[in-house]
Amino acid sequence: xxxxxxxxxxxxxxxxxxxxxxxxxxxxxxxxxxxxxxxxxxxxxxxxxxxxxxxxxxxxxxxxxxxxxxxxxxxxxxxxxxxxxxxxxxxxxxxxxxxxxxxxxxxxxxxxxxxxxxxxxxxxxxxxxxxxxxxxxxxxxxxxxxxxxxxxxxxxxxxxxxxxxxxxxxxxxxxxxxxxxxxxxxxxxxxxxxxxxxxxxxxxxxxxxxxxxxxxxxxxxxxxxxxxxxxxxxxxxxxxxxxxxxxxxxxxxxxxxxxxxxxxxxxxxxxxxxxxxxxxxxxxxxxxxxxxxxxxxxxxxxxxxxxxxxxxxxxxxxxxxxxxxxxxxxxxxxxxxxxxxxxxxxxxxxxxxxxxxxxxxxxxxxxxxxxxxxxxxxxxxxxxxxxxxxxxxxxxxxxxxxxxxxxxxxxxxxxxxxxxxxxxxxxxxxxxxxxxxxxxxxxxxxxxxxxxxxxxxxxxxxxxxxxxxxxxxxxxxxxxxxxxxxxxxxxxxxxxxxxxxxxxxxxxxxxxxxxxxxxxxxxxxxxxxxxxxxxxxxxxxxxxxxxxxxxxxxxxxxxxxxxxxxxxxxxxx
Numbered sequence: 001x002x003x004x005x006x007x008x009x010x011x012x013x014x015x016x017x018x019x020x021x022x023x024x025x026x027x028x029x030x031x032x033x034x035x036x037x038x039x040x041x042x043x044x045x046x047x048x049x050x051x052x053x054x055x056x057x058x059x060x061x062x063x064x065x066x067x068x069x070x071x072x073x074x075x076x077x078x079x080x081x082x083x084x085x086x087x088x089x090x091x092x093x094x095x096x097x098x099x100x101x102x103x104x105x106x107x108x109x110x111x112x113x114x115x116x117x118x119x120x121x122x123x124x125x126x127x128x129x130x131x132x133x134x135x136x137x138x139x140x141x142x143x144x145x146x147x148x149x150x151x152x153x154x155x156x157x158x159x160x161x162x163x164x165x166x167x168x169x170x171x172x173x174x175x176x177x178x179x180x181x182x183x184x185x186x187x188x189x190x191x192x193x194x195x196x197x198x199x200x201x202x203x204x205x206x207x208x209x210x211x212x213x214x215x216x217x218x219x220x221x222x223x224x225x226x227x228x229x230x231x232x233x234x235x236x237x238x239x240x241x242x243x244x245x246x247x248x249x250x251x252x253x254x255x256x257x258x259x260x261x262x263x264x265x266x267x268x269x270x271x272x273x274x275x276x277x278x279x280x281x282x283x284x285x286x287x288x289x290x291x292x293x294x295x296x297x298x299x300x301x302x303x304x305x306x307x308x309x310x311x312x313x314x315x316x317x318x319x320x321x322x323x324x325x326x327x328x329x330x331x332x333x334x335x336x337x338x339x340x341x342x343x344x345x346x347x348x349x350x351x352x353x354x355x356x357x358x359x360x361x362x363x364x365x366x367x368x369x370x371x372x373x374x375x376x377x378x379x380x381x382x383x384x385x386x387x388x389x390x391x392x393x394x395x396x397x398x399x400x401x402x403x404x405x406x407x408x409x410x411x412x413x414x415x416x417x418x419x420x421x422x423x424x425x426x427x428x429x430x431x432x433x434x435x436x437x438x439x440x441x442x443x444x445x446x447x448x449x450x451x452x453x454x455x456x457x458x459x460x461x462x463x464x465x466x467x468x469x470x471x472x473x474x475x476x477x478x479x480x481x482x483x484x485x486x487x488x489x490x491x492x493x494x495x496x497x498x499x500x501x502x503x504x505x506x507x508x509x510x511x512x513x514x515x516x517x518x519x520x521x522x523x524x525x526x527x528x529x530x531x532x533x534x535x536x537x538x539x540x541x542x543x544x545x546x547x548x549x550x551x552x553x554x555x556x557x558x559x560x561x562x563x564x565x566x567x568x569x570x571x572x573x
Contacts, residue, residue, distance in 0.1 A: 512544025
């Protein structure tokens with residue numbers, strides 16, 4: 001063994017140790033965190049109480065996972081979230097395998113660790129979302145497709161690819177972007193095309209379709225509920241040209257992938273070098289087929305209407321490998337360092353939910369830190385990768401500390417507003433239970449906000465012997481929570497727990513009697529402007545349910561009305 005070989009790190013072992021360490025840290029955060037389920041998690045939990053091939057707004061895989069976890073560990077918030085950290089660890093390991101095959105073990109190491117330390121992955125490891133369920137399936141699909149390109153996938157690899165792609169569609173419809181990338185690489189990459197246009201490729205396609213088909217049948221039998229919600233979520237009914245959203249999209253992606261990583265990704269895409277190094281260029285072009293279409297489609301969607309920050313998340317598994325290749329192979333470049341340092345600082349300046357002073361100080365600190373890394377690495381781009389990872393690690397540790405001790409840290413870190421959706425549901429449910437024990441059990445509980453419905457649904461746990469109903473603003477149900485029928489129990493003695501003052505006049509008009517009987521509330525901290533954050537439910541007794549027709553005249557009648565609204569903060573003239 002040579003001296004060089006003796007000093008070569010065992011990147012497989014190093015990657016595994018780091019990923020297992022992060023997994024242990026994230027599991028500890030989930031187990032120790034007092035933060036409660038937010039509305040979407042509570043909705044997925046409710047779906048998991050009754051297994052099916054599809055649900056109102058999402059494919060079924062997340063509900064199946066929650067059903068399995070809670071069946072073993074019980075109906076607790078940590079049991080709902082437990083799979084998340086394992087899923088991202090599996091995704092990161094698949095990216096190590098992919099990076100190792102594409103450009104060597106060091107690239108695989110950087111890709112895996114870079115993905116595992118992404119800001120969005122830190123967050124998504126502490127909550128369970130459809131993105132978290134999709135990521136390992138997307139990543140293993142990338143890895144197996146690359147093996148198809150190399151010609152050594154074998155029957156097991158092809159069938160694994162078909163199974164992973166099919167399961168990906170059962171996790172989230174964003175798997176369609178993988179299909180787009182697959183078509184692109186089949187067109188421009190001869191090796192991939194040769195593998196896919198084979199008997200084994202046909203078997204993989206057949207298996208993927210076999211996995212997806214029961215969900216498609218469920219959709220057909222349920223008026224394409226999940227597909228329809230996905231189309232509605234695009235929100236294409238209003239003004240369809242909003243160029244100002246481009247800046248927000250770019251800032252959001254800096255928050256998801258990390259500012260240094262995202263800016264490095266843009267540089268890597270700009271400097272694709274197919275003409276100078278044919279094989280290297282082909283590798284980078286292959287990876288970009290699973291990055292550029294996702295970013296382009298979601299950017300276009302944001303200009304048309306809106307795009308949530310996580311909608312482009314599927315671009316970042318392949319992007320983790322691409323930027324590892326770019327940062328390792330690129331030559332020293334002072335301008336690259338300067339541009340990334342300045343734009344990273346600007347990214348912090350436009351971050352939401354924090355005071356201007358906090359954003360300014362954070363931006364300056366990040367720019368200064370990047371400058372120090374530039375000197376230490378003599379402007380070699382690899383240093384940018386480590387600067388970004390250091391930033392992500394610091395942010396992740398702060399986030400972990402805030403998850404474990406939110407009461408102590410959310411105020412000083414200006415995180416009260418960001419965490420409000422995951423706090424206060426259990427004590428609010430306790431107060432509602434206490435009220436009904438003192439004042440009698442109603443025939444039904446009615447609320448006027450989807451998030452409140454899901455929070456109470458999970459934390460009441462049937463402690464009030466009455467159905468929980470979400471009042472409908474529209475004629476028919478427009479969310480899963482609105483699907484409970486509004487007849488029967490709602491015709492009796494109803495307890496209305498109202499969150500929205502602007503809905504109360506319309507709710508009152510749907511009943512013959514409507515009397516205020518109390519209020520319950522929880523303190524959730526303060527906003528950056530010093531105003532308190534309070535979740536308050538006004539309580540009303542109502543009877544004689546006779547809903548008015550939801551006509552244009554009805555909308556106009558209640559458009560500007562409120563009832564028992566709190567005083568605005570800050571006060572308005």
